[in-house]
Amino acid sequence: MRHDTALGFTELKGPLARTVRFVVYTALVLVFAGPLLALLVSAFSPVHDPTSLTLLPSRLTLDNFRAAIRRDVLTYLLNSFIVVGGGLLLQVLVSVSAAYALARKQFPGARLVFLLILSTMMLPEEILAIPLSLVLADVPVVHVNLVGSLVGMIVPVGAWAFSILVMSEFMREIPMELEEAARLDGAGDLRIFWSVVLPLCRPALGVIGIFGFTMIWDQYMLPLLVAQDAAQFTLPLALRSLRSDEQVGVGVLLAASLLALLPSVLAFLAFQRQFMRGLTSGAVKG
Incomplete structure (x- = not known):
């Protein structure tokens, strides 16, 4: 049985179809949620270069918020x-x-x-x-x-x-x-x-x-x-x-x-x- 999905894909059974859907959905999540996650993580991380934002923090800190409060x-x-x-x-x-x-x-x-x-x-x-x-x-x-x-x-x-x-x-x-x-x-x-x-x-x-x-x-x-x-x-x-x-x-x-x-x-x-x-x-x- 085939079911049309919201993205226009045809939902087929099988490992290949599941792999394709997983890759596409993961890419969409990264595109739309990636900048927000980078903002959230970088706000709690020491950042010295605006081009070095990351989704994986090396060290969590509240120094950015303390400095913002002083401002x-x-x-x-x-x-x-x-x-x-x-x-x-x-x-x-x-x-x-x-x-x-x-x-x-x-x-x-x-x-x-x-x-x-x-x-x-x-x-x-x-x-x-x-x-x-x-x-x-x-x-x-x-x-x-x-x-x-x-x-x-x-x-x-x-x-x-x-x-x-x-x-x-x-x-x-x-x-x-x-x-x-x-x-x-x-x-x-x-x-x-x-x-x-x-x-x-x-x-x-x-x-x-x-x-x-x-x-x-x-x-x-x-x-x-x-x-x-x-x-x-x-x-x-x-x-x-x-x-x-x-x-x-x-x-x-x-x-x-x-x-x-x-x-x-x-x-x-x-x-x-x-x-x-x-x-x-x-x-x-x-």
Whole structure:
């Protein structure tokens, strides 16, 4: 019997077929996981030459992390956690609220609003840099200067078109009969949103949670516009500063890079079940 595999191979019995599959799968693992393993091993190893990274450490040490701590990497890491925590919370609140209005309510100009939201995904960060810096320096209506504060890095990421798109498309698939039944029981819009619609959107929340976390965590342009001194740097911005410092060794950069990588991996592992459920739910509904 022949079974088609995901890589397009035909699964045949026999030692030759098993050997070929083992070689191919091993090569794929080395290609995709090799750089990550080299980063992990080299961060705990004495490294003097950036071209001498290895998967087999000769001696394990924490000197790279001690040197990174002396370079205030923990401060940059804390700033990143504050920005990603506040930004992700604000982004989820804005996304679910906007998606509920767009997906479950009918009002004049809804298509235009949705089109304007999608149009923001077509604008690169470089085009928005100057207007954004001017707005943050003097926020309209309240006239507050957010430049030089972590709040200035949190507010702009509070609304993301991708998260609104994912949530609105997911909410459209929820049967209206559930909402109508809740209204017959005397529930209002807020109660329906909180007790009926939102619990059914947990898979979508996992999807926007992972993508939102990664998007905010990897922000470089926004902290570059807002931060006015090194104490306000986030970790991605600090990596640039450390790289340009000739007194910083390669080991310190590797340790800081590992600290910058781990939160994204842990976030994916934490929301993995909801993320996969969100993808499979979208595939079934589509």
